[in-house]
Amino acid sequence: MPELPEVEVVRRGLAAHLPGSTAVEIAVLNSRSVRRQLGGAESFVADLRGRRFESPRRRGKFLWVPLAGADAMVAHLGMSGQFRLAEAGSERPKHCRVVIGLDTGSELRFVDQRMFGGLWISHGNSDIPPELGHIAPDVLDPGLELAALAHRIRTRRSAIKRVLLDQTVVSGIGNIYADEALWRAKLHGERPADQLSQRAVVRLLEAVQGVMGEALEQGGTSFDELYVNVNGESGYFSRALAVYGREGQPCERCGTAIRRVAFTNRSSHFCPACQRRR
DNA sequence: ACTACGTCCTGCTTGC
DNA sequence: TGCAAGCAGGACGTAG
Numbered sequence: 001m002p003e004l005p006e007v008e009v010v011r012r013g014l015a016a017h018l019p020g021s022t023a024v025e026i027a028v029l030n031s032r033s034v035r036r037q038l039g040g041a042e043s044f045v046a047d048l049r050g051r052r053f054e055s056p057r058r059r060g061k062f063l064w065v066p067l068a069g070a071d072a073m074v075a076h077l078g079m080s081g082q083f084r085l086a087e088a089g090s091e092r093p094k095h096c097r098v099v100i101g102l103d104t105g106s107e108l109r110f111v112d113q114r115m116f117g118g119l120w121i122s123h124g125n126s127d128i129p130p131e132l133g134h135i136a137p138d139v140l141d142p143g144l145e146l147a148a149l150a151h152r153i154r155t156r157r158s159a160i161k162r163v164l165l166d167q168t169v170v171s172g173i174g175n176i177y178a179d180e181a182l183w184r185a186k187l188h189g190e191r192p193a194d195q196l197s198q199r200a201v202v203r204l205l206e207a208v209q210g211v212m213g214e215a216l217e218q219g220g221t222s223f224d225e226l227y228v229n230v231n232g233e234s235g236y237f238s239r240a241l242a243v244y245g246r247e248g249q250p251c252e253r254c255g256t257a258i259r260r261v262a263f264t265n266r267s268s269h270f271c272p273a274c275q276r277r278r
Numbered sequence: 279a280c281t282a283c284g285t286c287c288t289g290c291t292t293g294c
Numbered sequence: 295t296g297c298a299a300g301c302a303g304g305a306c307g308t309a310g
Contacts, residue, residue, distance in 0.1 A: 032286090032287080035286095078287090079287085079288095080287090080288080080289095095288085112287095112288095113287085113288055113289070114286090114287050114288050114289085115286080115287045115288075116286070116287065116288095155280095156280080156281090157280080157281080158280085158281065158282085162281090162282090264282085264283080265283085265284085
């Protein structure tokens with residue numbers, strides 16, 4: 001669910017409250033949520049207990065909180081994951097999977113209905129957790145070279161939308177923002193990446209940056225209570241979506257009905273007039 | 279190396 | 295009303 005803007009909203013929420021606090025008591029309520037931890041739930045608890053959190057960081061849709069000294073708690077929200085900060089002892093939300101009691105009297109809760117997300121402790125002192133080495137820089141990374149990335153994208157023979165979703169090429173983009181950016185750039189997602197001009201791909205990447213930047217200002221996209229900030233609040237960007245979830249409604253540019261078609265076990269939304277396959 | 283597909287989960291909505 | 299199928303924002307392993 002959460003794509004880059006939503007994960008960044010969560011990161012900022014954690015950044016405001018978490019740094020400096022220490023994990024004192026950890027409860028793994030469902031071990032599947034720590035399945036990427038070698039050694040399982042016991043090892044997760046042992047690795048985290050007594051450790052102090054520093055400032056949370058992010059690459060694409062992955063989030064990690066460095067621990068004082070070394071190591072980091074890495075998180076991916078999957079389709080339905082949330083972090084919630086609340087007073088210890090207050091009622092826990094449904095689907096609460098991991099609880100991290102802090103020395104401040106608050107609890108950090110990892111909540112995840114569908115359990116595609118998860119947490120683990122990454123060891124070492126590198127700039128980025130080694131498990132995330134294959135994740136490409138994301139579109140809001142200040143060091144991103146748009147032209148070079150566009151060239152790389154244009155070496156792929158897959159459909160451009162598939163390439164946008166490939167986190168080893170560029171990270172942070174998911175199904176919603178891929179559809180929105182393709183609409184802004186007036187490109188059909190099925191067009192092969194290697195048949196697009198450099199200019200078109202650069203424009204597309206700028207559209208991704210634009211739509212994600214705007215989403216971030218609105219606090220991210222939420223359709224329901226499945227995606228919320230650490231304080232439980234929803235974002236407002238869903239109101240600004242041009243194609244995603246708007247099947248049958250008129251395109252804002254030309255009035256043609258937005259179409260939805262199957263795409264790799266999910267859906268693509270586009271304007272059949274503005275976004276031609278050619 | 280690139281590419282495409284199936285799988286891991288739960289719960290809500292839709293249609294018969 | 296009941297029930298099954300379909301759908302949901304993602305990543306990874308595997309096979310070709």
